[in-house]
Amino acid sequence: MDNANWFTEVAPEAGSAFSLKVSKKLHEEQSQFQKIEIYQTEGFGNLMVIDGFIMLSSRDNFFYHEMMSHPVLFTHPDPKTVWIIGGGDCGTLREVLKHQQVQKVVQIDIDERVTRLAEQYFPELCESNNDPRAELKFIDGIQWVKQARPNSVDIIIVDSTDPIGPAEGLFSKDFYQDCFNCLTEQGIVIQQSESPLFHMHILSDMRSAMKGARFSDLQTLFFPQCVYPSGWWSATMAGKNDLSKFRQKDAGNKKFSTNYYNSEIHLAALAQPEFFKQAIKVSEV
Amino acid sequence: MDNANWFTEVAPEAGSAFSLKVSKKLHEEQSQFQKIEIYQTEGFGNLMVIDGFIMLSSRDNFFYHEMMSHPVLFTHPDPKTVWIIGGGDCGTLREVLKHQQVQKVVQIDIDERVTRLAEQYFPELCESNNDPRAELKFIDGIQWVKQARPNSVDIIIVDSTDPIGPAEGLFSKDFYQDCFNCLTEQGIVIQQSESPLFHMHILSDMRSAMKGARFSDLQTLFFPQCVYPSGWWSATMAGKNDLSKFRQKDAGNKKFSTNYYNSEIHLAALAQPEFFKQAIKVSEV
Numbered sequence: 001m002d003n004a005n006w007f008t009e010v011a012p013e014a015g016s017a018f019s020l021k022v023s024k025k026l027h028e029e030q031s032q033f034q035k036i037e038i039y040q041t042e043g044f045g046n047l048m049v050i051d052g053f054i055m056l057s058s059r060d061n062f063f064y065h066e067m068m069s070h071p072v073l074f075t076h077p078d079p080k081t082v083w084i085i086g087g088g089d090c091g092t093l094r095e096v097l098k099h100q101q102v103q104k105v106v107q108i109d110i111d112e113r114v115t116r117l118a119e120q121y122f123p124e125l126c127e128s129n130n131d132p133r134a135e136l137k138f139i140d141g142i143q144w145v146k147q148a149r150p151n152s153v154d155i156i157i158v159d160s161t162d163p164i165g166p167a168e169g170l171f172s173k174d175f176y177q178d179c180f181n182c183l184t185e186q187g188i189v190i191q192q193s194e195s196p197l198f199h200m201h202i203l204s205d206m207r208s209a210m211k212g213a214r215f216s217d218l219q220t221l222f223f224p225q226c227v228y229p230s231g232w233w234s235a236t237m238a239g240k241n242d243l244s245k246f247r248q249k250d251a252g253n254k255k256f257s258t259n260y261y262n263s264e265i266h267l268a269a270l271a272q273p274e275f276f277k278q279a280i281k282v283s284e285v
Numbered sequence: 286m287d288n289a290n291w292f293t294e295v296a297p298e299a300g301s302a303f304s305l306k307v308s309k310k311l312h313e314e315q316s317q318f319q320k321i322e323i324y325q326t327e328g329f330g331n332l333m334v335i336d337g338f339i340m341l342s343s344r345d346n347f348f349y350h351e352m353m354s355h356p357v358l359f360t361h362p363d364p365k366t367v368w369i370i371g372g373g374d375c376g377t378l379r380e381v382l383k384h385q386q387v388q389k390v391v392q393i394d395i396d397e398r399v400t401r402l403a404e405q406y407f408p409e410l411c412e413s414n415n416d417p418r419a420e421l422k423f424i425d426g427i428q429w430v431k432q433a434r435p436n437s438v439d440i441i442i443v444d445s446t447d448p449i450g451p452a453e454g455l456f457s458k459d460f461y462q463d464c465f466n467c468l469t470e471q472g473i474v475i476q477q478s479e480s481p482l483f484h485m486h487i488l489s490d491m492r493s494a495m496k497g498a499r500f501s502d503l504q505t506l507f508f509p510q511c512v513y514p515s516g517w518w519s520a521t522m523a524g525k526n527d528l529s530k531f532r533q534k535d536a537g538n539k540k541f542s543t544n545y546y547n548s549e550i551h552l553a554a555l556a557q558p559e560f561f562k563q564a565i566k567v568s569e570v
Contacts (some may be wrong), residue, residue, distance in 0.1 A: 003288070004303065015306035015328030016511070017291065043300030060482065196356075197345065197511055224509065224517035226301070226482055231516010232509035264556040271553035273545045 007039055007047065009054050011229035014198045018227065019043050020057070026121060031113040038121050044227070046121045048089065050114070058122065060226045061091050063073060064192070064233065065125075066261040067223045069095035070254075071269060072155055072190040073102070075219075075246040079154045080104070081184075085141035085170065087159035088114030091125040093134060096157070098256040105134050112138035139209055142169045148182035154210040156183065158191035163202060171206055176213035177239065188239040189215075193231040196222060196276055203234060210238035211284065219243040220267040220276070223260070244270065292324055292332065294339050296514035299483045303512065305329050305342070311406060316398040321404045329512070331406045333374065335399070335446060343407065344377050345511045349477070350410075351546040352508045353520055355539075356554060357440055357475040358387070360504075360522065360531040364439045365389070366469075370426035370455065372444035373399030376410040378419060381442070383541040397423035427454045433467035441468065443476035448487060456491055461498035461523065473524040473532035474500075480515040481507060481561055488519060489568040493522035496569065501554050504528040505561070506554040508545070529555065 008019040020041045027038040037049040045058025056064070069092050073079050080103045083095050090107035095181040096105050108113060115136060119126045128134060137144070145156070156179050170191070179189045189210075194202045207218055215238035225233035237243050251263035272280075293304040305326045312323040322334040330343025341349070354377050358364050365388045365472070367381050373394035381390050394400060400421060404411045415418060422429070441464050444540075448456040455476070464474045474495075479487045492503055500523035510518035522528050536548035 008304075009304075013328075017293075017304040017306075017324055019293075019302040019304065021300035023301075041300055043298075134303070197509070222509075224482070224507075224515070226515045226517065230511045232511065259560050260558045262557075262562075264560050265558055268553035268556035271549040272547075273550060274542075274547050275544050277547075 062259040065091035070261045074251040082155045089118040094128045097128040108141040145178040156189040173209040190237045193234045193236040197230040217243045319395045327328045347544040350376035355546045359536040367440045374403040379413045380528040393426040430463040441474040456495040475522045478519045478521040502528045
């Protein structure tokens with residue numbers, strides 16, 4: 001492999017690496033918060049990298065964005081208000097706005113540059129940014145949630161980078177307690193929860209922190225994500241009520257198109273691998 | 286990335302690559318049929334590579350081996366005889382033999398060297414090779430199936446390499462017709478069917494060939510497989526009867542341990558992603 005023509009992300013914790021063949025570096029900058037690079041790849045469309053970690057590609061971001069939005073939206077009985085913490089590429093925002101009953105979505109990403117670059121290099125993800133229901137804020141999401149009034153939002157989607165650097169505080173019990181406080185009675189928070197194969201300890205810690213914040217039900221969703229370490233990813237929902245049921249009929253009759261998600265995939269994503277069951281049985285007694 | 290310390294497999298069709306950090310090359314040989322390499326890796330245990338393609342690692346082979354065996358065995362109402370075409374590493378054989386009602390398993394791999402090296406470097410996969418119900422043959426699986434008598438086996442598991450080189454004939458309508466002919470009345474063949482993200486055309490062609498061989502139902506199973514291209518893999522069952530139902534109660538009360546498979550995962554693996562539904566709707570009209 002000729003390193004010069006490839007972007008490679010090493011997962012040192014697993015001794016593995018994933019590479020994409022690049023035809024051109026389109027952009028590189030050090031923003032106030034992080035280093036952002038954009039590449040044109042041969043087989044995956046455009047690629048965004050933050051601090052050396054792959055964030056998304058044009059080709060396969062649909063798995064992540066659909067699974068961070070549609071399952072939680074079809075689990076809540078009547079989602080009207082949604083906050084997205086992080087999510088600066090606007091792909092999650094686009095999916096959330098496909099739900100007609102949603103009246104207001106606030107996206108709170110600390111780094112405006114991510115959004116400005118997404119508008120330029122991933123315009124398809126930003127096509128709903130001017131929807132009158134959408135509001136984009138470029139401030140600290142942790143502070144936003146801490147200062148929010150009780151009972152003010154139905155769903156919080158935490159679409160963040162890994163739990164190191166600026167996103168570390170998003171994986172803590174304090175943060176989940178703040179989420180709990182500002183969520184409405186049937187409120188749900190969902191957060192990306194890393195690779196079940198490589199990062200089971202992070203997943204377990206996150207689930208424990210969510211339980212410690214008084215959420216009464218947790219459900220982890222599993223889905224493929226080619227460009228992330230191990231090619232397999234997860235998101236975990238924490239709710240004030242039972243999360244195993246969802247509006248299956250509405251999901252089956254959804255009025256918008258998706259590439260991965262449908263009601264069968266929703267149900268399937270809730271199935272827990274045997275090793276996962278064993279791991280959480282030990283850590284969540 | 287220092288190439289000298291990594292084994293890398295490039296997927297040229299996608300412009301991607303997956304690498305594992307290796308601490309030592311344990312073995313390399315050119316057998317009568319293919320080049321076989323064994324590496325010790327830092328994070329994935331031992332690694333077997335054939336003709337430059339990753340076959341399996343100690344760490345994550347359980348996904349593949351469990352999904353190639355338990356779903357099809359719990360779908361058949363009463364599996365007594367099983368043939369494994371390929372599968373020389375013996376990992377599928379071990380899983381099949383966990384089913385107590387199975388009376389006879391014949392593994393037919395053309396290359397005895399794969400099995401001898403598996404015995405040495407993946408002994409855990411070979412722990413059932415001496416089971417009195419198991420028979421290991423080192424002959425051509427395509428010929429074996431062609432010459433078999435009608436009505437002679439309940440399940441055929443095609444655990445082969447990619448559809449290039451020696452395994453090419455295992456992806457053809459002729460081969461599936463031979464399978465159909467030697468399967469019993471409720472018989473099922475299952476074959477690994479590549480990555481749904483990278484190889485949808487192979488998957489479509491395989492399904493068309495299976496339909497052309499008069500199988501009345503097909504079901505594709507989806508599962509994670511970190512070391513294979515895209516990190517996401519599939520297997521496709523072709524049966525003489527409906528395959529959407531399975532012995533769910535038996536699977537739920539299985540008397541053996543697994544690492545990934547359970548009855549919920551079985552059901553989940555049958556869920557078809559939206560893009561897959563669209564692709565087969567177009568190709569299987």
